Amino acid sequence: MIRRSIIEFQAEKIADPVARLRYLKRHASPEAAWFRAGWQFRKWPLAALAVLLAILLLPGYRVSKSTQRLSPPYPVTRTIAARSDVLPNVWLVDKSADFETYSNGLRIDNRYAIGNDRRVFYPVYKPETIDASQPEFRSEPAGIIYHTTESDQARFEPDQNAELKRIGKQVLSFIRRNHCYHFVISRFGEVFRIVNESDVAYHAGNSVWADDSGIYVNLNSSFLGIAFETQTQRSDELPSANPAQIHAARILTEMLRSKYHIPAADCVTHAQVSVNPANMLMGYHTDWAGNFPFAELGLNDNYAAPPPSIYAFGFDYDPAFVHATGARMWQGLALAEDQLHSESVARGISMRQYRTILRDRYKEILTTLKAASAAKEKDHAT
Numbered sequence: 001m002i003r004r005s006i007i008e009f010q011a012e013k014i015a016d017p018v019a020r021l022r023y024l025k026r027h028a029s030p031e032a033a034w035f036r037a038g039w040q041f042r043k044w045p046l047a048a049l050a051v052l053l054a055i056l057l058l059p060g061y062r063v064s065k066s067t068q069r070l071s072p073p074y075p076v077t078r079t080i081a082a083r084s085d086v087l088p089n090v091w092l093v094d095k096s097a098d099f100e101t102y103s104n105g106l107r108i109d110n111r112y113a114i115g116n117d118r119r120v121f122y123p124v125y126k127p128e129t130i131d132a133s134q135p136e137f138r139s140e141p142a143g144i145i146y147h148t149t150e151s152d153q154a155r156f157e158p159d160q161n162a163e164l165k166r167i168g169k170q171v172l173s174f175i176r177r178n179h180c181y182h183f184v185i186s187r188f189g190e191v192f193r194i195v196n197e198s199d200v201a202y203h204a205g206n207s208v209w210a211d212d213s214g215i216y217v218n219l220n221s222s223f224l225g226i227a228f229e230t231q232t233q234r235s236d237e238l239p240s241a242n243p244a245q246i247h248a249a250r251i252l253t254e255m256l257r258s259k260y261h262i263p264a265a266d267c268v269t270h271a272q273v274s275v276n277p278a279n280m281l282m283g284y285h286t287d288w289a290g291n292f293p294f295a296e297l298g299l300n301d302n303y304a305a306p307p308p309s310i311y312a313f314g315f316d317y318d319p320a321f322v323h324a325t326g327a328r329m330w331q332g333l334a335l336a337e338d339q340l341h342s343e344s345v346a347r348g349i350s351m352r353q354y355r356t357i358l359r360d361r362y363k364e365i366l367t368t369l370k371a372a373s374a375a376k377e378k379d380h381a382t
Helices: 002-012 017-026 032-044 048-054 158-178 243-259 319-325 327-347 351-381
Strands: 092-095 099-102 107-109 123-125 137-138 142-147 183-185 191-192 208-211 214-217 223-228 267-269
Touching: 017 267, 048 267, 123 214, 142 243, 158 183, 183 243, 214 351, 327 351
Parallel strands: 107 191, 142 223, 142 267, 183 223
Antiparallel strands: 092 099, 099 107, 123 137, 183 191, 208 214
């Protein structure tokens, strides 16, 4: 009873929910487990309880025996029952100058389509080494990033049709001029192709993601960008998209996954991949930070995956980002922090020292990418 009182007192003082999860996990004795269940029911929403229980049931992490060489980063860990990743079978049925129709009912409007820099080759860093000088090069899209346009929003009512269409056209024109995304889904669920899939769109900026085959840095070239014409809502329960948009996103995602063999694990939100190299914090952009409708799109809930920017490159996050996400993403953040802690303990160094090693590795990759970009611009100029 005394131990439970101490744990309760300490946990109540921890404002950061991710830190609170880690604290409770470290005190996972039978007595602490009994206490946590009761305390969670009193203090946390049921969603947070599910997060905690999932973490407690995780198998132990692999521990490296080497203290000299960095071992491979942890794979993207699933803490929920993942549905089998069967790629959809979708094909082109009809194509005209302005529209495409697909076997799953998808209709793409090509009237705003425009070219940009070709996606020739982009680097993918091997999980075994993450060597900036020895990447693997690929050319096909590896994944999908979901965005919100954060544009003006008229009321979604019949008497606002004219205003809704006016704003929608302005949004499409702006995105086209700036080559922002590959696809935009309007308030009415219309799918517009903006930047051709063969080309680069400027949608991801500084960003990091990983799968079992490699680590991706700065995802403009490697991932396709899909934007919902909407604004981000700070809610775990209410998505920032209407039913027509969610349906359109599902069949568009099915088509792209079928065409490019994209795993469900590589269908993620901008908030999950966005980073800021200036302060080494993840979550520089927070669109779809906590309420993306993964299940409605036929995808696994990738909020449960530990962000690679943390466990592979030592990024951190601030409280504002945590509170923008909600309980669904706390689980992934806590897992990534636990991975860092396990690796630093295995090497006999502090978390701070281990983060420095990882951050130096990221900065080396970033320097290499910037040099390659400068050389490419020089070639274009001549």
